Amino acid sequence: MSDMRGKICLITGSNSGIGKETAVGLAKMGATVVMVVRNEERGEKAKAEIMQETGNQFIDLMLCDMSSMSSIKSFASKFKDRYDRTDALINNAGAEFVKRQVTAEGFDQTFAVDYLAPFLLTYELLDLLKASAPSRIINVSSGLAKNGKIDFDDLQNEKNYKGMKAYSNAKLMLMMFTYELSRRLMGSGVTANVLMPGFVATNLGKNSGSLRSSIMFKMVRPMQINAKKGAETSVYLASADEVKDVSGKCFAKKKEVETCPVSYDQEAQKRLWKETTKLLGLKES
Numbered sequence: 001m002s003d004m005r006g007k008i009c010l011i012t013g014s015n016s017g018i019g020k021e022t023a024v025g026l027a028k029m030g031a032t033v034v035m036v037v038r039n040e041e042r043g044e045k046a047k048a049e050i051m052q053e054t055g056n057q058f059i060d061l062m063l064c065d066m067s068s069m070s071s072i073k074s075f076a077s078k079f080k081d082r083y084d085r086t087d088a089l090i091n092n093a094g095a096e097f098v099k100r101q102v103t104a105e106g107f108d109q110t111f112a113v114d115y116l117a118p119f120l121l122t123y124e125l126l127d128l129l130k131a132s133a134p135s136r137i138i139n140v141s142s143g144l145a146k147n148g149k150i151d152f153d154d155l156q157n158e159k160n161y162k163g164m165k166a167y168s169n170a171k172l173m174l175m176m177f178t179y180e181l182s183r184r185l186m187g188s189g190v191t192a193n194v195l196m197p198g199f200v201a202t203n204l205g206k207n208s209g210s211l212r213s214s215i216m217f218k219m220v221r222p223m224q225i226n227a228k229k230g231a232e233t234s235v236y237l238a239s240a241d242e243v244k245d246v247s248g249k250c251f252a253k254k255k256e257v258e259t260c261p262v263s264y265d266q267e268a269q270k271r272l273w274k275e276t277t278k279l280l281g282l283k284e285s
């Protein structure tokens with residue numbers, strides 16, 4: 001087990017499922033864990049359970065709604081006021097929505113939570129991550145990214161919305177973002193990797209907004225691994241010495257894996273980066 005004492009690890013969506021078990025795994029190694037959650041009550045409950053299970057008192061809770069870009073900006077600013085470094089940023093929060101919903105800021109909800117949010121949070125914390133180098137960015141994608149497509153004329157799923165399709169597209173975008181980011185960060189001491197956690201029994205279907213989908217998720221439970229197992233690759237990428245210099249790769253079951261051909265298309269990665277910064281009103285570099 002790695003010694004993570006003195007290391008600060010920020011984990012989004014850490015009140016539940018894979019994120020919570022990632023927090024447990026890193027807390028057991030002695031890390032200071034900053035749980036980033038949208039609901040204070042659920043967050044406090046999970047925080048108490050993590051402290052109880054691990055005996056680690058260095059567990060902090062901060063609030064952020066990943067569907068709101070203004071909430072992410074405000075969170076990043078509060079985080080930088082509270083902490084002067086961060087060793088790992090784990091972009092774990094994610095959700096799937098059966099029906100297309102548009103956020104108050106006008107973004108498709110799936111695109112916002114599963115892709116824009118990790119992009120923006122990383123962007124907002126990049127200076128701090130660089131100043132804290134060596135540091136690590138870990139993005140939680142999905143095996144479903146292989147079913148994703150990048151349609152630059154319809155990044156926000158306006159045509160013929162299907163929940164799983166939108167989710168797969170966003171997870172593919174997250175993968176492509178990671179690869180582009182790792183190239184941009186070359187030589188900075190900050191690594192960026194992406195992972196596929198497997199088919200994990202969590203609350204994921206619960207957020208979908210459909211009874212049918214949540215029943216379906218319950219029916220497939222016997223085929224799923226538990227959240228602790230599902231968190232192993234996240235914990236590994238955040239802590240293992242053997243991957244400290246590895247960047248721009250995808251992992252599953254703690255091993256490097258190839259991803260679908262389109263994910264490696266550097267022209268598409270660059271174009272996606274450009275479109276994303278434009279949508280978010282950020283500087284491209």
Ligand SMILES: NC(=O)c1ccc[n+]([C@@H]2O[C@H](COP(=O)([O-])OP(=O)(O)OC[C@H]3O[C@@H](n4cnc5c(N)ncnc54)[C@H](OP(=O)(O)O)[C@@H]3O)[C@@H](O)[C@H]2O)c1
Nearest residue numbers: 013016017018038065066067093094142199200202203204
């Ligand atoms: N489970 C799988 O089989 C599987 C497979 C591949 C990839 N993944 C990915 O693994 C990651 C973790 O998911 P999980 O399976 O552990 O599901 P989960 O138990 O539902 O956990 C998702 C976490 O994300 C948070 N979240 C969702 N929307 C949010 C928002 N708008 N703002 C802030 N937090 C938000 C949830 O908070 P609340 O509790 O408040 O809703 C929860 O803490 C996700 O990125 C998911 O796409 C999961």
